[in-house]
Amino acid sequence: MTNAPATPTVFDVQRIRADFPLLARSVHGKPLVYLDNANTSQKPASVIEAVNAHYREHNANVARAVHQLGEEATAAYEGARDKLARFINATSRNELILTSGTTQSINLVAYSYALPRLKAGDAILTTVMEHHANIVPWQLVAARSGATVKAAPIDERGELIVEKYIEMLTPEVKLACVTHVSNVLGTVNPVREIARECRKRGIALLVDGSQAAPHRPVDVQALGCDFYAITGHKMLGPTGTGALWARREHLEAMPPFFGGGEMIREVSFSGTTFAAPPHKFEAGTPNIAGFVGLAAAIDYYESVGFGAIHAWEQNLLAYATERLREIPGLRIFGEAREKEPVVSFLLEGAQATDMATLLDLQGVAVRSGHHCAHPLMQFYGVPATLRASLAFYNTREEIDTFIVALLKVRKLLM
Secondary structure (H helix, E strand, O other): OOOOOOOOOOOOHHHHHOOOHHHHOEEOOEEOEEOEOOOOOOOOHHHHHHHHHHHHHHOOOOOOOOOHHHHHHHHHHHHHHHHHHHHOOOOOHHHEEEEOOHHHHHHHHHHHHHHHHOOOOOEEEEEOOOOHHHOHHHHHHHHHHOOEEEEEOEOOOOOEOHHHHHHOOOOOEEEEEEEOEOOOOOEEOOHHHHHHHHHHHOOEEEEEOOOOOOOOOOOHHHHOOOEEEEEHHHOOOOOOOEEEEEOHHHHHHOOOOOOOOOOEEEEEOOEEEEOOOOHHHOOOOOOHHHHHHHHHHHHHHHHHOHHHHHHHHHHHHHHHHHHHHOOOOEEEEOOOOOEOOEEEEEEOOOOHHHHHHHHHHOOEEOEEEOOOOHHHHHHHOOOOEEEEEOOOOOOHHHHHHHHHHHHHHHHHHO
16 A cells, blocks of 8 residues: 555544444444445434433423423524524524425425526526435426526536536526535535625525535635535434525525414414514424434534544545555546545446445445436446445544455455
């Protein structure tokens, strides 16, 4: 092994791993090596215990009761909003809508912001590297309005061709979209530059932050976008949690997407008046315990620190990439100059699903398939890839185990 990056000496990964109960289990009689973090992250004990404690000690509905349990549940739920607002540096907690995740967040923007503004001849701009959640909602509202969806291209390295994206910001574009970090390639997109160009043209920009928030600090004010969506289960939190940040002026102008309880001021059969944002967009009983857990996840991130997390993950990414390059016949998809810890690859002559199944038998969990990114697979001319996605609780030793398992799989399939 040559030119391998030095191992950081100040990051106590074994102490970190001890906080994640599931990492201690075995699969098919082998110690688990979990490399599917871009799909969903594992949860520290503090998150699990926070959810457990909510149901054991504080369970009640929010904003509906003046009894003690109701007040405790409301305080915890709204406390999660406060933590999320600070986590992404929102100007106000009232700019943050709590959702089930990025998919719901993007659909909310599609139907509450985009659809009322779109007409025949208008366009929405996205990119070839997007997750389906940042493509399909736009196609649905475009079909209803007569608008079209355009996709900016990428190059073979998996980098967005930024000058082409900017060139495509033509007058008919009413909304621009981009992923902060690609879920397949790990590519980090220049959101600030894109946002600056959008502002010059009066075009709102939505950013899919699902794969960015688990790995790097997010500052929506510094980024300059109009909408930013995150998903809790990818950032140590429970499933069914997430948020949409939006500029206050957009939220005030947008009609509600869902109707029901709690999002109203007054209801009568002659008409309904709605609550102020963000509650206008939060009809029904939310995932209260989930957001209690997500608040604990944010506490955990802050206790470790994104500086330490980023340094460790970048070291792991460099090491994993070097080891994979040693394997004959292996092709890596996406080698952008700035990446988060995701590596997608294929072995020549092998099917991605077969490889993932055989790796699983050796205790190694990776993702196989199109990763909800059909247009990206079409760009590279493949039906599927394998994806190894890392988190700060992974180790070099796990990467070594993964490489040994991959070499065994190669021998079986070649």
